[in-house]
Amino acid sequence: MLDIKIERTTNPKEKPTGKLGFGKVFTDHMFIMNYTNGKGWHDPRIVPYQDLTLSPAAMVFHYGQEMFEGLKAYKGIHGETLLFRPDMNGKRTNDTNDRLCIPQIPVEDFVQAVKAVVKVDEDWIPTEPGTSLYIRPFIIATEPFLGVDVSDTFLFMIILSPSGAYYESGLEPVGIWIEDDYVRAVRGGMGFAKTGGNYAASLAAQVKAHDDGYSQVLWLDGVERKYIEEVGAMNIFFKIDGKIVTPMLNGSILPGITRNSVLQLCRDWGMEVEERRISVDELLQAQKDGKLEECFGTGTAAVISPVGKLRYKDDVMVIGGGKIGPVSQKIYDTVTGIQLGKLEDKFGWRVVVE
Ligand code: PLP
Ligand code: COI
Secondary structure, eight states, X not given: OOOXXXXXXXXXXXXXXXXOOSSOOOOSEEEEEEEETTTEXXXXXXXXXXXXXXXXXXXXXXXXXXXXXXXEEEEOTTSOEEEEOHHHHHHHHHHHHXXXXXXXXXXXXXXXXXXXXXXXXXXXOOOSTTOEEEEEXXXXXXXXXXXXXXXXXXXXXXXXXXXXXXXXXXXXXXXXXXXXXXXXOOTTTTTTSOXXXXXXXXXXXXHHHHHTTOSEEEEEOTXXXXXXXXXXXXXEEXXXXXXXXXXXXXXXXXXXXXXXXXXXXXXXXXXXXXXXXXXXXXXXXXHHTTOEEEEEEEETTTEEEEEEEEEETTEEEEOGGGSOOHHHHHHHHHHHHHHTTSSOOTTOOEEEEO
């Protein structure tokens, strides 16, 4: 249990009005906790949102020893503040930390910190349809040292951003570019971890995809460039010939919390679900045979995002006439219904911030 000190701002900011974008506006407060070798995590505190002062030699700037998470807070239909499976973000934090040689944080401390800072800024949670308070926990290596080594000191912080849809198109299907040249991650690398380096590795392909009018990149495996992995900020699902199919967790893709939830829901509905290798050739063939029925991405920021178009080299696969399919719509309605407290929470995924 953390003993969190709270310093409230004396200068609260104006809340945003009008259409919210993603991740551009920040609330009045943030959470900070230090780590020092020999002392462990210490001085947990909530302070006014502020810039940081760090040595230019801080190791995070040079070798990227850092991690981040993403989750959301919602206003439920009875006005309560709700989180969705925050313990899963705490567990994934520690899986990432192990890979990046960052000290672990007990899951209950992680969840306590998230709840505490969200509580302080809960009047920043937007309530327009499709909006939420995006929560960004992250850890950076702060020791000033230019040798390649594990830092002796770290900062764990949580910032909050009232946000709208991740894609400007909202629930309109997005176009996705299947990248056949660059790769994001290989098994044994850091693909399963939520660390900035994976996203830095994605930028060159994303620029290429954007220039061609596509929203994001769909990565292929790093060895044969043949098997589907995941999208820039989402896991990917297909409905092929009546079955729900998604790439299995193989070490190089992020084990998404939304992915895990969608799999549980589909199995609970009695749908046939497969987690396995999916080749791009299989998709092209299924498309030719009229069996590629739906495609959607899953992620915290993107929620459930229908994919209307997939480009691979000279082929463009238009899926479901470029419209959201019935299964994608049902999954979107169910996931958001549970998150917002509108539907029964059969799996115990909602957490109330008191
Ligand atoms: N894959 C990548 C690369 C991501 O950045 C995200 C977003 O967090 C996801 C998948 C989806 O994960 P989750 O559902 O836990 O948000
Ligand atoms: C999230 O969905 O929380 C993510 O981290 C995606 C992010 C890269 C915007």
